[in-house]
Amino acid sequence: MALDVLIVDDSAAIRKILHRVLIQAEVQLGKVHEASDGNEALAKLKTEKVGLILSDINMPNMDGIEFLTKVKADATHKHVPILMVTTEGSQAKVMQALELGAAGYVKKPFTADQIKEKLEGLI
Amino acid sequence: MEVVTQLDIEQAISKAARDVFETMLMLPLAIDASMIKQKIEPETYHGVVALVGVAGSWTGTGHISCRPQFAQRLAGALLLAEYDSVNDDVLDAVAEVANMIIGNVKTILEEKLGPLGLTVPTVIYGRNYHTRSAGVKDWVLVRLHSGDETMDINFCLMPSRIHPHLAHRPELQTV
Numbered sequence: 388m389a390l391d392v393l394i395v396d397d398s399a400a401i402r403k404i405l406h407r408v409l410i411q412a413e414v415q416l417g418k419v420h421e422a423s424d425g426n427e428a429l430a431k432l433k434t435e436k437v438g439l440i441l442s443d444i445n446m447p448n449m450d451g452i453e454f455l456t457k458v459k460a461d462a463t464h465k466h467v468p469i470l471m472v473t474t475e476g477s478q479a480k481v482m483q484a485l486e487l488g489a490a491g492y493v494k495k496p497f498t499a500d501q502i503k504e505k506l507e508g509l510i
Numbered sequence: 511m512e513v514v515t516q517l518d519i520e521q522a523i524s525k526a527a528r529d530v531f532e533t534m535l536m537l538p539l540a541i542d543a544s545m546i547k548q549k550i551e552p553e554t555y556h557g558v559v560a561l562v563g564v565a566g567s568w569t570g571t572g573h574i575s576c577r578p579q580f581a582q583r584l585a586g587a588l589l590l591a592e593y594d595s596v597n598d599d600v601l602d603a604v605a606e607v608a609n610m611i612i613g614n615v616k617t618i619l620e621e622k623l624g625p626l627g628l629t630v631p632t633v634i635y636g637r638n639y640h641t642r643s644a645g646v647k648d649w650v651l652v653r654l655h656s657g658d659e660t661m662d663i664n665f666c667l668m669p670s671r672i673h674p675h676l677a678h679r680p681e682l683q684t685v
Contacts, residue, residue, distance in 0.1 A: 398606040399599070400588055404534075475617075495609075
C-alpha cells in the first residue's frame with residue numbers, strides 16, 4: 388500500500404533531498420506533501436492523511452518541537468510516526484523530542500543510509 | 511562556565527565542515543589553519559554569503575562566503591543537479607550548507623557554553639557589497655579548499671548582554 392508522507396523543513400533543498408532519499412529507500416510512495424514550518428504542516432494535516440512525517444526542529448513561525456507536541460495531542464494524527472531530521476544536535480533537544488513522542492532522530496548532515504535505517508523501523 | 515578558545519572554535523568549524531562535505535556534498539576538502547581576523551572595516555564581497563546567528567548566554571554570528579561558481583557547485587552536489595547560474599535552488603542550498611555547518615559548530619560549543627539557539631539562515635548574493643557586524647572586532651576565520659575553489663567560514667562569539675558578568679572576564683572576549 389502506498390505511503391503518503393509529509394516533509395516539514397524550511398529549506399527547500401532539504402525537502403528535495405529527503406524526497407529523493409525516500410525514493411532511493413524504495414519506499415512505496417503515494418503523495419509526498421511539503422511544508423516549510425509547523426503552521427503549514429498542521430494546515431496540510433487538516434486536509435491530507437499521511438502515514439509518515441519527517442520534520443526539522445529549527446523553523447520559523449512554529450518550530451518542530453511545537454509541531455510535534457500538537458500532532459501528538461491530536462487524536463486523528465497522534466499515531467503517525469514522526470522522524471525528526473535536524474541540525475539541532477543538543478542532547479536535551481533529542482531527549483525532549485523523544486519524550487514528546489518522536490519516533491526517531493537523525494542529525495544533519497545525514498547519509499541516505501541513515502534515513503533508510505531509521506525508516507525500516509517505522510514503516 | 512568554561513572558556514572557549516580560538517582553537518575550540520577552529521576545531522568545531524573544521525569538524526562540522528568535514529562532516530558536511532564528506533556526508534552530504536561528497537566534494538574534496540582541505541582546510542587551512544585558522545586565523546583571528548581583525549575586522550574593523552567592513553568586508554567587501556563578490557559572490558554568495560550565508561549568515562546564521564547564535565544566541566543564548568553567548569551570542570554571535572557565523573557566515574560562509576564563496577564565489578558564485580562554487581555556490582553552483584555546492585548546490586549541484588547537494589541536489590544532484592547542474593546549475594549554470596545562481597538561482598533560488600543555489601541560494602537555498604548554500605543557506606542549508608551554512609545552517610548545517612554553523613548548527614554543528616553550535617552543538618559542539620554547547621558542551622562548554624550550555625544551550626544556544628540558532629537563527630534561520632540568511633543568504634545574500636551580489637557584486638561589490640559590504641557587510642559589517644556591530645560591536646564585533648575579532649573573528650575566527652577558517653578557509654576551506656575544494657578543488658580550485660575556496661570557501662571562508664567566519665565565526666564570532668561573545669558573552670551575551672543579558673549576562674554582563676561575563677563581559678568582565680577578558681579571557682572570554684577574545685573570540
